[in-house]
Amino acid sequence: MTLLPTTHVSFPAGEVTGESAVLAVHPLADGRYAVVTEATPFHPLDHTWPDQPADLGELAVGGVAYPVVDCLTGAVGPEGGELLVGSDIPVRRGDEEWSWLVLHVVEAQPQADAVGLRAELRVDAERRALLSASHSGCHLLALALNAALAPRWRKDPGRADAFGNPDFDSLAMASSVMDTEASTDTYRLGKSLRKKGFTAEATEEYPALAEAVPALTEAVNAQLAAWVAADAAVRIEVPGPELTARRRWHCELPAGSAEIFCGGTHLHHLGELAELRTELTLSEDGSELVAVTRPKRA
Numbered sequence: 001m002t003l004l005p006t007t008h009v010s011f012p013a014g015e016v017t018g019e020s021a022v023l024a025v026h027p028l029a030d031g032r033y034a035v036v037t038e039a040t041p042f043h044p045l046d047h048t049w050p051d052q053p054a055d056l057g058e059l060a061v062g063g064v065a066y067p068v069v070d071c072l073t074g075a076v077g078p079e080g081g082e083l084l085v086g087s088d089i090p091v092r093r094g095d096e097e098w099s100w101l102v103l104h105v106v107e108a109q110p111q112a113d114a115v116g117l118r119a120e121l122r123v124d125a126e127r128r129a130l131l132s133a134s135h136s137g138c139h140l141l142a143l144a145l146n147a148a149l150a151p152r153w154r155k156d157p158g159r160a161d162a163f164g165n166p167d168f169d170s171l172a173m174a175s176s177v178m179d180t181e182a183s184t185d186t187y188r189l190g191k192s193l194r195k196k197g198f199t200a201e202a203t204e205e206y207p208a209l210a211e212a213v214p215a216l217t218e219a220v221n222a223q224l225a226a227w228v229a230a231d232a233a234v235r236i237e238v239p240g241p242e243l244t245a246r247r248r249w250h251c252e253l254p255a256g257s258a259e260i261f262c263g264g265t266h267l268h269h270l271g272e273l274a275e276l277r278t279e280l281t282l283s284e285d286g287s288e289l290v291a292v293t294r295p296k297r298a
Helices: 125-152 168-172 191-195 209-229
Strands: 017-027 033-037 057-061 064-068 070-076 099-106 118-123 173-178 183-188 234-237 248-253 256-261 273-282 288-297
Touching (some): 033 070, 064 099, 118 125, 125 183
Antiparallel strands (some): 033 099
């Protein structure tokens, strides 16, 4: 495949429509087709950390509309050649010698002269809004959970969040998955976390984590409710338009500005939510803590 420039993206600003030149149409192994444009508002699945599902929507070129049934990350090596998709990409995301592409997946082959034509790109805006609410809720849950669990660290683990609390979320994270209804974060409470200083056992001041889950859930939800009520502003810091630019989520919370590296899409302010609540569950053997965080849009 001809070496193409890395795709420019506008989804960090919340864009859901756009217009751009078609650079390539590539057949995929499953019989579908990947349409590559110079720029796009579509958020593709990140193959390195696939927490937020891909945007869906529609692509129109030459007067013909094609449903975009998936949106993936592709890459082409420095010498051109084969287009690699998702987990088949052998280098780290953002390798500057590679071209990184947003692949709009369509089921029907676009017309033969599609390359060079202008494409109209339309993201399913309602679905995007739901995913953005779940993703913002996921980050807020991380900060609230870090604060609630801070007393359970016997020593400084060497990593803190924006408010100086031990970063339980990143240190214990096993998986994070979001959909249009909730984000589900799974934390591993294993030997490595205990070695870093975390304790789930009872102390003179605190009950065992298994007994403390209801109170912990209540504390986290109280913090989430306060943040939603404050209608804090949210933005994505974007160092460049490229798909591979390292972006940061910022939220101007009452206690100060919080930031987390993130490549997804988000709310513009927390007043877009009527409610944000989490449900915490500890596995029977105490090895996993799961947080299911559900946003309710205003």
